[in-house]
Amino acid sequence: MLTHVEWLALSLTAKLALTTTLILLVFGTPLAWWLSRTRSRLRPILEAVVALPLILPPTVLGFYLLIALGPTGPIGGLMTRLGGAPLAFTFAGLVIGSVIYSLPFVIQPLQSAFSAIGERPMEVAATLGAAPFDRFLHVALPLARNGYLTAAVLGFAHTVGEFGVVLMIGGSIPGETQVLSIAIYDNVEMLNYGRAHWLAGGLLVLSFCMLMVVFIVNRRFIVGRAG
Amino acid sequence: MMLEARFHVRRGSFRLEAGLSVPAHGVTAIFGESGSGKTTLLRAIAGLEANPGGYLRIGETVWQDEGFFVPVYRRALGYVFQESSLFAHLSVRGNLEFGRKRAQRAGGKDGAVGFSETVELLGIESLLPRAVGQLSGGERQRVSIARALLRNPRLLLMDEPLTGLDLRTRHEVLPFIERLHTELSIPVLYVSHAPDEVARLADYLVLLDKGQIVATGPIDAMLTRLDLPLAHGDQAEALIEAVVASHDDEFGLTLLDFPAGRFTVPKKNLRIGASVRLRILARDVSLTLERQANTSILNIFPATVEEIGSEGESQNLVRLNANGIPILSQITRKSTVALGLVPGKRVFAQAKSIALLA
Numbered sequence: 001m002l003t004h005v006e007w008l009a010l011s012l013t014a015k016l017a018l019t020t021t022l023i024l025l026v027f028g029t030p031l032a033w034w035l036s037r038t039r040s041r042l043r044p045i046l047e048a049v050v051a052l053p054l055i056l057p058p059t060v061l062g063f064y065l066l067i068a069l070g071p072t073g074p075i076g077g078l079m080t081r082l083g084g085a086p087l088a089f090t091f092a093g094l095v096i097g098s099v100i101y102s103l104p105f106v107i108q109p110l111q112s113a114f115s116a117i118g119e120r121p122m123e124v125a126a127t128l129g130a131a132p133f134d135r136f137l138h139v140a141l142p143l144a145r146n147g148y149l150t151a152a153v154l155g156f157a158h159t160v161g162e163f164g165v166v167l168m169i170g171g172s173i174p175g176e177t178q179v180l181s182i183a184i185y186d187n188v189e190m191l192n193y194g195r196a197h198w199l200a201g202g203l204l205v206l207s208f209c210m211l212m213v214v215f216i217v218n219r220r221f222i223v224g225r226a227g
Numbered sequence: 228m229m230l231e232a233r234f235h236v237r238r239g240s241f242r243l244e245a246g247l248s249v250p251a252h253g254v255t256a257i258f259g260e261s262g263s264g265k266t267t268l269l270r271a272i273a274g275l276e277a278n279p280g281g282y283l284r285i286g287e288t289v290w291q292d293e294g295f296f297v298p299v300y301r302r303a304l305g306y307v308f309q310e311s312s313l314f315a316h317l318s319v320r321g322n323l324e325f326g327r328k329r330a331q332r333a334g335g336k337d338g339a340v341g342f343s344e345t346v347e348l349l350g351i352e353s354l355l356p357r358a359v360g361q362l363s364g365g366e367r368q369r370v371s372i373a374r375a376l377l378r379n380p381r382l383l384l385m386d387e388p389l390t391g392l393d394l395r396t397r398h399e400v401l402p403f404i405e406r407l408h409t410e411l412s413i414p415v416l417y418v419s420h421a422p423d424e425v426a427r428l429a430d431y432l433v434l435l436d437k438g439q440i441v442a443t444g445p446i447d448a449m450l451t452r453l454d455l456p457l458a459h460g461d462q463a464e465a466l467i468e469a470v471v472a473s474h475d476d477e478f479g480l481t482l483l484d485f486p487a488g489r490f491t492v493p494k495k496n497l498r499i500g501a502s503v504r505l506r507i508l509a510r511d512v513s514l515t516l517e518r519q520a521n522t523s524i525l526n527i528f529p530a531t532v533e534e535i536g537s538e539g540e541s542q543n544l545v546r547l548n549a550n551g552i553p554i555l556s557q558i559t560r561k562s563t564v565a566l567g568l569v570p571g572k573r574v575f576a577q578a579k580s581i582a583l584l585a
Binding site: 120121123124125126127128129130131132134135138139142143145 | 273275298299300301304305306308312314315316325326329330333374375378
């Protein structure tokens with residue numbers, strides 16, 4: 001069925017998507033919470049920054065990342081001076097790129113889930129003796145659980161579907177930066193349409209199934225809430 | 228023990244300027260039109276409303292003072308919101324345990340009322356395993372009240388807990404709130420704009436208008452003060468606490484004692500010695516100069532005219548003192564003149580209808 005290189009591409013894609021999603025969920029939670037609660041004038045600026053990857057061509061993002069992560073760029077240069085290697089064309093570089101590229105797909109569902117909770121349950125929890133972090137952990141998080149599911153699936157699926165950014169900053173090194181979308185592109189370039197069909201079809205089915213899960217769960221959530 | 232509070236809250240164009248001193252026992256109703264600041268006052272007492280420079284003391288415990296503010300979650304208070312606000316992600320039992328667990332962690336022991344007593348008091352035993360979404364409006368509000376009580380509060384704050392409910396459901400929940408009053412010793416601040424709820428529940432009344440406290444005092448005095456809006460209109464009334472003296476089985480009557488005499492009402496299934504609250508509408512009380520002998524009216528008692536106020540062009544509202552108990556009578560101005568009523572005059576009051584509230 002799959003060749004060794006294709007297996008490498010598949011597992012690398014899964015690893016990249018999982019790492020990216022986890023990082024985004026952990027660091028996105030405080031940011032999404034802050035965005036849902038703040039009245040600061042900085043909020044629209046931050047919201048615009050978070051939404052930028054939605055509309056920017058991946059090549060633009062990839063281009064700036066390439067410069068920043070390369071040996072002469074601010075981040076790549078710092079890495080070199082610290083005795084490391086520049087991040088362009090490495091897995092770590094891909095993770096940084098993916099985190100930025102998929103940021104809105106995780107932050108926005110979390111932010112709207114937190115906003116939908118409103119102030120009242122948090123006030124109720126306070127009158128019942130729950131301190132701020134206790135309230136967040138035992139009221140806000142469980143009430144936002146569907147937002148977390150949506151954020152996780154969208155973040156994961158969007159990272160799996162990433163192409164332009166990877167092409168710009170990762171290239172196509174098997175086992176290091178050659179993800180599925182790149183492998184498909186390489187196959188098409190070499191006119192291996194049979195192999196491309198396998199990978200493209202698999203990715204299509206997988207993405208469809210993940211989105212189905214999100215919509216089924218969200219629907220049940222809405223119906224359950226009305227009760 | 229007293230509850231003392233002083234708050235200045237500004238929200239947009241609305242200002243609450245409230246200085247308050249009420250007994251920290253029994254039920255104190257905070258009464259006023261919508262928009263008068265009742266909820267804001269209650270939220271300020273809970274610590275949910277930022278109000279720099281405020282002051283709040285309950286008994287010997289200071290919750291707020293200059294540069295000192297106990298956060299909401301460290302105040303031993305229960306808060307029942309207007310809409311039930313149960314946690315949707317927890318079962319009924321999970322909701323009840325939420326505050327109880329945290330109170331036990333903080334205080335180390337169970338509250339004045341245990342879990343099973345509280346559940347029984349509010350009649351929610353059978354609801355415990357249910358999901359919150361499966362409850363009716365009345366059940367939700369009863370669970371909310373139980374949840375607030377299990378937090379082991381020193382003060383229970385209730386913000387119009389019956390307002391969102393239809394009439395039938397209100398009558399379902401009201402008796403449970405009355406039981407809090409008779410069976411627990413936790414002081415209650417009860418926000419309402421419904422005069423009938425206040426008449427049934429309150430011992431003490433705070434009257435609020437446009438963010439200012441107009442008057443405070445015991446409920447019977449407040450309802451009969453002619454300078455306050457409560458003593459006007461169709462529903463002007465007096466409240467009287469009476470004690471069940473005996474039953475008359477032959478005629479199917481119950482006799483109730485109060486300081487100025489004895490009331491006779493249709494028989495009610497009440498224990499001898501039980502306390503009841505009676506309501507007499509001003510328009511049901513007529514006055515005579517001498518005790519009527521040949522009349523069908525049974526409830527006649529002597530009183531002294533204290534004050535006479537106008538009620539429109541043709542009516543007068545008379546406040547009577549019946550051995551210390553204030554009673555209102557609404558009569559025509561013509562009758563006032565005919566009987567020569569002036570403050571200090573001795574009269575007999577005849578009540579043609581008396582309602583038992585609890």
